[in-house]
Amino acid sequence: MFLLYALIYVGFVAINIARPALMEAEVLWGLNLAVVYGFFLIIFALILALVYNHLCGKKEAELTATRSEEVK
Amino acid sequence: MAIVIFLAFVGFVLGLSFYYGAKTKSASGYYAAGGQIHWGVNGIAFAGDYLSAASFLGICGMIATSGYDGFLYSIGYLAGWMVALFVVAEPMKRLGKYTFTDAVDAKFNSKSIKLMAAISTLIVSLCYLIPQMVGAGVLVQPLLGLPHAAGVIIVGAVVIIIVATAGMTSTTYVQFLKGGLLIVFSLVVTIALLVRGLSTQPDQGGRVPFHAYAELAAMVAENKVIPMDPTWTHVESKVVKDHTFVKLTKDGKASWWMKTESAGKPVLKECQWESQIPGQPKLINGEPDAKLRQVGSLVAINGDASPTAKTGPVGPFSFLAKIGAKDTKIQQWKIAKLKDASGAEVSVHYAYTTTGNKILRPGAKFKIEGTWLERMDFISLMLALFLGTAALPHILIRYYTVASPAAARKSTIVAIAAIGFFYLLTLYMGLGAMVNGVINPLDNNMSAPLLAKSFGTFLFAVISAIAFATVLGTVAGLIVAASGAVAHDLMDRFGNIKMNEKQKVRAGRIAAFAVGIVAIMLGIIFEGQNVSFLVGLAFAVAASANLPAIVMLLFWKRTTAKGIAASIGVGVISSLTLIALSPSIFKQFGLDPARAPIPFDNPGIVSIPLSFLVLVVVSLLTEKKEHLV
Numbered sequence: 221m222f223l224l225y226a227l228i229y230v231g232f233v234a235i236n237i238a239r240p241a242l243m244e245a246e247v248l249w250g251l252n253l254a255v256v257y258g259f260f261l262i263i264f265a266l267i268l269a270l271v272y273n274h275l276c277g278k279k280e281a282e283l284t285a286t287r288s289e290e291v292k
Numbered sequence: 293m294a295i296v297i298f299l300a301f302v303g304f305v306l307g308l309s310f311y312y313g314a315k316t317k318s319a320s321g322y323y324a325a326g327g328q329i330h331w332g333v334n335g336i337a338f339a340g341d342y343l344s345a346a347s348f349l350g351i352c353g354m355i356a357t358s359g360y361d362g363f364l365y366s367i368g369y370l371a372g373w374m375v376a377l378f379v380v381a382e383p384m385k386r387l388g389k390y391t392f393t394d395a396v397d398a399k400f401n402s403k404s405i406k407l408m409a410a411i412s413t414l415i416v417s418l419c420y421l422i423p424q425m426v427g428a429g430v431l432v433q434p435l436l437g438l439p440h441a442a443g444v445i446i447v448g449a450v451v452i453i454i455v456a457t458a459g460m461t462s463t464t465y466v467q468f469l470k471g472g473l474l475i476v477f478s479l480v481v482t483i484a485l486l487v488r489g490l491s492t493q494p495d496q497g498g499r500v501p502f503h504a505y506a507e508l509a510a511m512v513a514e515n516k517v518i519p520m521d522p523t524w525t526h527v528e529s530k531v532v533k534d535h536t537f538v539k540l541t542k543d544g545k546a547s548w549w550m551k552t553e554s555a556g557k558p559v560l561k562e563c564q565w566e567s568q569i570p571g572q573p574k575l576i577n578g579e580p581d582a583k584l585r586q587v588g589s590l591v592a593i594n595g596d597a598s599p600t601a602k603t604g605p606v607g608p609f610s611f612l613a614k615i616g617a618k619d620t621k622i623q624q625w626k627i628a629k630l631k632d633a634s635g636a637e638v639s640v641h642y643a644y645t646t647t648g649n650k651i652l653r654p655g656a657k658f659k660i661e662g663t664w665l666e667r668m669d670f671i672s673l674m675l676a677l678f679l680g681t682a683a684l685p686h687i688l689i690r691y692y693t694v695a696s697p698a699a700a701r702k703s704t705i706v707a708i709a710a711i712g713f714f715y716l717l718t719l720y721m722g723l724g725a726m727v728n729g730v731i732n733p734l735d736n737n738m739s740a741p742l743l744a745k746s747f748g749t750f751l752f753a754v755i756s757a758i759a760f761a762t763v764l765g766t767v768a769g770l771i772v773a774a775s776g777a778v779a780h781d782l783m784d785r786f787g788n789i790k791m792n793e794k795q796k797v798r799a800g801r802i803a804a805f806a807v808g809i810v811a812i813m814l815g816i817i818f819e820g821q822n823v824s825f826l827v828g829l830a831f832a833v834a835a836s837a838n839l840p841a842i843v844m845l846l847f848w849k850r851t852t853a854k855g856i857a858a859s860i861g862v863g864v865i866s867s868l869t870l871i872a873l874s875p876s877i878f879k880q881f882g883l884d885p886a887r888a889p890i891p892f893d894n895p896g897i898v899s900i901p902l903s904f905l906v907l908v909v910v911s912l913l914t915e916k917k918e919h920l921v
Contacts, residue, residue: 222378226678229371233674237667240660243360243653250613254360254653255719258367262712265374269705272377280698 221268228264232257295436297750301757302450302764331699333468335706340467341686342369342707343474343714344420344766348759349427350827351715352743353736355722356588357624359651361658362722365828366715368677372831373711375839376682377704382697383846384688392688393777396841396860402853406782408860412837413685413777415864417770418810419833420684423826424770425815428763430737431756440819447760448812451767452805466768470761475710477755478717481740484747485724486611489603492590494729496746502729503585504599505562505643508549512558517551519560532628537563537640539632545578550642564641564733569634584641586742587625588731591645595619608720615723616652621645622726625733641733651726669892673828676896680831683838685773686766767811775803818880828894829871836899837863840907848911855911863903870895 235242235257243254347369354362387398393409425444432443493502508519517538518526527539527546536551538560549560564584568574576582593601594617603614614620628640650656658673659666681687725731725739730746732738741759745752779799783789791799818826840863841856871877874893875885 222374225371225374225378229674229678232367233671236654236660237671240653240655244649249609250617251609252616252649252652255612255616258360258363258719259716261367262370262715265370266705266709266712268374269377269708273701273705276698276701 221272225265225268229261232261295753297753298436298757298760301761331703332706334464334699334703336471336710337464337467338471338687338703338707339475339710339714340469340471340762340765341769342681342711343471344424344427344762344827347714347718348474348478348740348762349430349737350423351718352722352725352740353738354657355719356725356731356739357736358657359646359723359726360653361656363719364654364658364674365677366718368674369681370708370712370715371678372681373704373708375679376687377701377708379846380682380688380842381700381704384700384842386697392685392773392838395688396838396845396856397853399845400853400856402857404857405853405860408857408864409838409841410777410782412860412864414774414807415868416683416830416834416837417685417774417777417807418814419830420686420827421767421770421774421807421811422814422818423830424763424767425811426818426826427737428760428767429815429819430735431741431760431763433738441816444812444815447763447767448808448815451764451771452808466761467765470758470765471710473754473758474762475714475717477744477751477758478714478721478740481744481747481751481755482717482720482724484751485720485728485743486608487605488728488747489606490590490593490611490614490727491602492593492597493599494589494727494746496729497748499746499748500586500729502589507554507562508560510551510558510560517558517560528633530630530632532630532640535628535642537628537630537642547578548638548640550640561643563643565638566641567632567636567638569636584733586730587623587641587643587733588726589623589729590615590727591621591623593620597621611720612652612723614648615727616648618647618649620648622648622651624726625731627733651723665891668897669894672832672892672894672897675900676828676832676835676894679835679839679896679900683834683842684831685777685834685838686769688838689769689773689776767808771804771807771811772800774807775800778803778807832871832894832896832899833864833867835896836867836903840900840903844904844907844911848908850911850915851907852911852914854914855907855909858910859903859907862906863899866902867895867899870899 235253243252243257245253247253247256347366351362351365354365356362384395387395392413393406396409397405425447428447429440429443432438432446433440436443438446488497493504495502508521508524510517510519512518516526516529517536519540524540524542527541529539530537538549538551540547540549540560548563548565550563552559552561564577564587566574566576566584573580576584590601591597593603593614603610606614615622622645623643624646625641625643628642630638630640632638646656654660654670658670660670721740721743725743728743728746730739730742732742741752741756744755779796779802783799784791784796837860840859844851844859845856870890871893873888873890874895875888875891876893878888879885
């Protein structure tokens with residue numbers, strides 16, 4: 221998940237450097253790529269964080285269950 | 293009212309501090325709040341720590357003057373939290389006790405790591421403290437009418453009292469309170485902004501009449517730009533960076549104008565100006581004790597340049613779409629410095645027009661279409677912002693205030709939600725300041741509070757008090773981190789000075805006092821710099837010094853104690869050296885930036901890989917020796 225996010229972040233920096241004019245292009249609701257990509261990076265971070273927490277919580281619950289069975 | 297709300301807030305913060313101070317008896321209580329803070333509270337406190345003067349004052353100020361380039365900081369700062377969440381949060385909690393040094397030294401118990409990590413914590417904290425103190429000075433000027441230095445000293449004194457009395461518990465609750473209030477009231481300002489909508493003659497809701505800058509038809513005769521209107525008299529012309537500035541007089545009053553062209557004919561546009569003959573009082577727009585008018589407005593909205601052009605209330609997407617349109621024009625301001633015929637040093641503030649599509653894309657501040665060095669500077673900044681968050685000592689120590697690694701993870705997620713939401717609002721507040729005529733031409737750091745002021749004194753008072761608490765809280769967190777480096781890492785663990793719990797707390801408090809004094813002095817020296825820019829540099833130092841050590845310790849088994857110590861040392865020295873020799877620092881100290889030996893401002897692209905490289909090389913060279921030992 222970290223690598224996925226890092227890749228998207230690198231993509232953002234790369235477009236800025238290689239094709240800065242592309243950032244002016246209108247993509248959604250009258251908003252340009254710069255705004256949409258920037259908002260996406262912020263919102264996607266939260267989505268990934270929630271998914272990560274869900275997976276970690278699930279794993280922790282499994283481990284706790286395994287440990288309590290071992291104790292029994 | 294502003295002063296009453298401000299004093300009430302500071303009084304409450306101090307009361308909270310004394311309350312928790314009475315309870316703090318142990319080193320664990322002082323440095324890590326006993327490890328008993330709830331993850332939800334800690335998450336918002338993370339937001340409080342992180343949404344410092346740089347985020348609220350600096351980013352909004354930079355967006356107000358440079359558009360989307362300021363928002364790049366928001367994106368980079370938030371992205372950095374992904375490194376904190378995925379790489380650092382849980383291992384830091386598992387490895388450490390009170391400080392960053394504890395964590396990197398957990399596997400080795402090495403004197404050299406203790407020394408280098410403590411020095412690094414101290415230096416990064418000081419680098420981060422500078423912009424906070426500068427922000428404090430900036431805030432106090434309009435709020436209490438005091439000079440910059442007084443603001444810095446007030447913040448320094450209050451924070452020293454907070455930290456020296458209570459430590460991490462009070463700092464956490466101050467940050468929780470402030471982080472929450474900052475987000476709520478930023479949302480209030482944003483909603484008010486959208487309800488007000490856009491207009492070509494912003495008058496701050498009727499509070500400040502819109503000033504339409506005059507234009508005079510002119511002609512060029514004998515290399516002079518002369519107004520057609522004979523009631524004006526030409527005094528002198530000066531050319532600065534391809535712009536011609538003309539001094540005129542009318543009824544004995546002097547003023548400065550800039551030559552432009554309209555339909556192929558020369559036109560003189562009214563400017564604002566400050567002038568000072570050495571030893572005499574400064575004149576602003578020709579008057580003593582006057583202030584420059586606040587600036588920033590729309591010239592045309594979607595092609596409509598009439599003085600009555602207005603949108604009425606707009607939606608959040610429509611607001612951005614209208615400002616970013618090709619046929620929207622925005623009036624921005626620059627400054628030109630010259631010496632006039634009377635020997636006065638003159639700063640002429642002149643307006644220029646930018647189209648909306650250039651405002652809402654990168655490139656106004658960062659020259660991403662410039663030379664390869666300028667592009668590298670941009671990459672370097674984005675790299676430092678991405679990697680710096682997870683290496684900031686005052687963020688890292690917050691992982692020790694919760695009970696478990698799972699709580700550390702959950703508090704990071706709460707922080708990401710709160711901080712991410714706030715950063716979305718920065719774009720609205722910054723652009724709102726840009727088009728509502730609220731920017732102080734001398735210092736963009738106050739753009740967000742001044743935008744709040746355009747909605748009334750109450751909102752200004754609340755926002756200023758929160759912004760002041762923002763500075764207080766962040767400075768408090770940084771001073772706890774720095775005092776931990778001195779008292780816990782250097783004195784207790786490196787120097788082996790035997791202290792009981794009470795003495796450890798006292799040592800921390802004395803260290804907090806000393807660090808606070810240094811921070812006050814640096815805050816005064818760096819007056820006038822954009823605080824977000826300064827924080828960007830602190831991120832670069834943190835990412836260079838601390839992050840390679842943390843990452844390699846967790847993910848490379850062959851890492852050695854000497855490798856970590858060398859990497860931290862090289863990271864600190866290389867990043868600080870590159871910053872000291874950069875154009876911005878040359879400019880800050882009155883030197884010619886073009887003569888700076890390092891041609892870029894952001895050191896991360898050199899110092900971060902260098903620090904990683906040193907860690908790998910030194911670890912490989914010392915691997916066998918350390919295993920034998």
